[in-house]
Amino acid sequence: MKLLKNALIMNYKTKSYDLSNIYYENGVIKKITPTDIVLDFQYDEILDAEGLYVTSGLIDAHTHLGMKGDSQGFEGIDHNEKNDPITPNMRAIDGINPQDITFKEALFAGITVVGSGPGSTNVIGGQYACIKTFGTSIDKMIIKFPMAMKVSFGENPKKNYNSKNKTPITRMGIAALLRETIQKTIEYKNDPKRKFDAKLEAMIPVINKEIPLKAHVHRGDDIISAIRIAKEFNLDMTLDHCTCITDVLDDVLNEKFPLIMGPSLGARGKIELKGKSFKNVATVSKKADICITTDAPVIPLEYLPICAGLAIENGMDEWKALEAVTINGAKIMKIDDKYGSLEVGKVADIIVWKRKPFISVTSPKYVIVEGKNINL
CATH class of the missing domain: 3.20.20.140 (Metal-dependent hydrolases)
Structure with a gap:
């Protein structure tokens, strides 16, 4: 299991910014929880989004x-x-x-x-x-x-x-x-x-x-x-x-x-x-x-x-x-059914932005493709 913690997810469905932890394994999102809940798994990798804005790929x-x-x-x-x-x-x-x-x-x-x-x-x-x-x-x-x-x-x-x-x-x-x-x-x-x-x-x-x-x-x-x-x-x-x-x-x-x-x-x-x-x-x-x-x-x-x-x-x-x-x-x-948003069961294509995307010119801090952190 891998964990991206403290992710400020831009949720288009609720038009809200949700501070969350994202859990993913074998390239698929398994769970999303509030940041005050950390599930007891053996983690292969933990990344800290540090409250930065996060979207799907x-x-x-x-x-x-x-x-x-x-x-x-x-x-x-x-x-x-x-x-x-x-x-x-x-x-x-x-x-x-x-x-x-x-x-x-x-x-x-x-x-x-x-x-x-x-x-x-x-x-x-x-x-x-x-x-x-x-x-x-x-x-x-x-x-x-x-x-x-x-x-x-x-x-x-x-x-x-x-x-x-x-x-x-x-x-x-x-x-x-x-x-x-x-x-x-x-x-x-x-x-x-x-x-x-x-x-x-x-x-x-x-x-x-x-x-x-x-x-x-x-x-x-x-x-x-x-x-x-x-x-x-x-x-x-x-x-x-x-x-x-x-x-x-x-x-x-x-x-x-x-x-x-x-x-x-x-x-x-x-x-x-x-x-x-x-x-x-x-x-x-x-x-x-x-x-x-x-x-x-x-x-x-x-x-x-x-x-x-x-x-x-x-x-x-x-x-x-x-x-x-x-x-x-x-x-x-x-x-x-697999792409376009951060939801349980979808492919773990996750973008952590250095600054708020679209409003200001910015680039990602992390790019995660199918659960793999791509070294920028």
């Missing part, structure tokens, strides 16, 4: 972590397979490099779980994975795979394909190609004499509603198009980025698709980012549960706590911000 549900090598050119760019706009058979786990320095930087900033997968060049980009940021082999870091199927709308697929190779260059073309692939998958699934097709085979979990579409959408009309197609085929879907969602907010909220917002830090690099701001993040958070994303490496993943802090500065409730970088991401990736 932070979560970013939309990244490309390990798929675009830090400080590398062509040699390390593995997040977009540009030879075809339809590549659902691409698997993130075949392109993620755990030795990339961004993993360690994220871990040491308190982020322990991410969704990582293909970029937004393709209309259908491939299968996302939910992974830990700690480890050396991707096969041992996987929490859930496949976690989602990446699809993209708007400027990115438009600018990466052209009429020379007979691929879509309009928003109509993007939507049509996505519809065509979904319809082909339905027919493929229902054909008892079908011949194996790797692309359509990869799409079957989508039409079976085993995994959601993960829709790259910035502009309001693209958000509405994604919703239209998902409803047309009765598919699950998350709406990722949602930069201009305030233009169509009431229409979107009525549909109740999960929202992942960001990256809101940095410059507006293209026209469809005109609504990019932490003020919009705060506005939407007042009406819906959201996740905050860095879209790493667009914004380095280690700055996720800063993004939460900037959202708070622009009007987001402090507890909503905590949820947006912990439990909400876990819910979207359907791993909230």
